């Protein structure tokens with residue numbers, strides 16, 4: 001571990017720029033459902049200029065003591081003239097109310113969207129003076145005398161109020177959660193810590209992936225910058241060829257579709273199903289065959305019991321259409337289907353099409369419930385789901401084939417997707 005880190009002191013990451021964050025090496029579950037083998041860090045930074053000090057982001061409330069000890073090692077509270085919050089998530093704003101008490105003269109610099117969240121973070125009592133706040137946007141800057149902090153508006157990465165802050169004279173980009181990793185190593189810098197590429201990519205998948213388009217817009221703001229250091233709010237400080245991290249994010253965000261032709265053409269349809277007695281599985285095969293009849297559509301089908309949901313999430317990310325099959329058990333879709341459906345909120349699904357099918361015995365709720373969830377996930381459900389009572393007969397399999405074909409047509413845009421076929425009546 002870096003000596004200064006061990007002694008709760010700030011660590012210089014560029015001339016007059018210090019890391020004053022906190023380590024959380026024992027954390028194994030972040031935000032309720034993210035597993036981390038290597039804990040995490042909450043990174044906060046200070047920038048010293050001729051006219052004062054700026055603090056950029058704070059830490060989780062539980063780690064405030066460590067943050068204040070490091071902050072006091074590099075600055076006096078009365079030197080702090082600016083506090084920049086690049087987003088207001090509690091792991092970065094937890095120590096903000098106490099910092100504002102200790103440095104009451106400091107002005108807050110936030111994105112306009114953060115303003116609507118600020119009172120909920122500060123919870124001011126009646127009669128408290130309003131905080132001194134300035135909202136900033138792309139093109140705005142804050143001068144510390146000989147040093148300039150420029151702001152980049154990068155909303156939704158991953159909170160609506162996200163911005164990044166760029167120290168122009170030194171090429172330091174304070175990137176908030178963008179380029180973060182849940183990886184705690186007291187050696188702090190990317191060229192000193194252990195291999196964290198898997199955690200870097202995993203952070204993208206878990207946190208940034210739903211926001212592909214805002215991310216590409218943010219990369220466009222960042223790519224022209226001169227960069228010597230990227231200072232994210234979690235994990236290692238990135239100073240070894242920092243531009244490669246931008247390139248990796250671009251590569252991840254622009255990943256080619258899994259089912260596409262080598263030249264990128266042709267939409268893909270993924271059919272995923274569970275089946276105890278083979279009825280829903282037979283429907284899946286007929287739907288796949290019907291969809292494959294449509295020229296140019298790539299179709300795959302997979303039994304959920306053979307795959308972990310996490311492995312299927314990448315597949316769905318690369319597909320244009322998602323068809324889910326479940327028998328009805330106890331008035332519901334089955335657990336592997338819900339496990340999968342609950343894993344999909346880390347994807348950008350708007351624009352994909354969705355559909356449902358399944359066998360049932362008497363009440364058959366599963367198809368409707370899956371369709372409702374697909375719509376809630378912002379998929380378009382252009383063709384009504386198909387249900388079959390117990391084992392599908394030949395006529396019903398023909399209908400399943402037609403259903404698959406209609407979905408493929410909806411994908412290729414060769415049909416009026418507003419119309420639905422009422423195959424449920426076959427049940």
Ligand SMILES: Cc1cc2nc3c(=O)[nH]c(=O)nc-3n(C[C@H](O)[C@H](O)[C@H](O)COP(=O)(O)O)c2cc1C
Nearest residue numbers: 275276277278279280327330331360361362363364
């Ligand atoms: C434990 C269990 C519970 C079931 N509950 C329902 C139910 O609530 N409503 C219904 O319509 N069918 C119910 N069924 C019937 C199944 O949906 C039906 O057998 C279906 O064909 C199974 O499809 P599969 O062969 O794809 O597994 C149930 C079956 C089992 C084994």
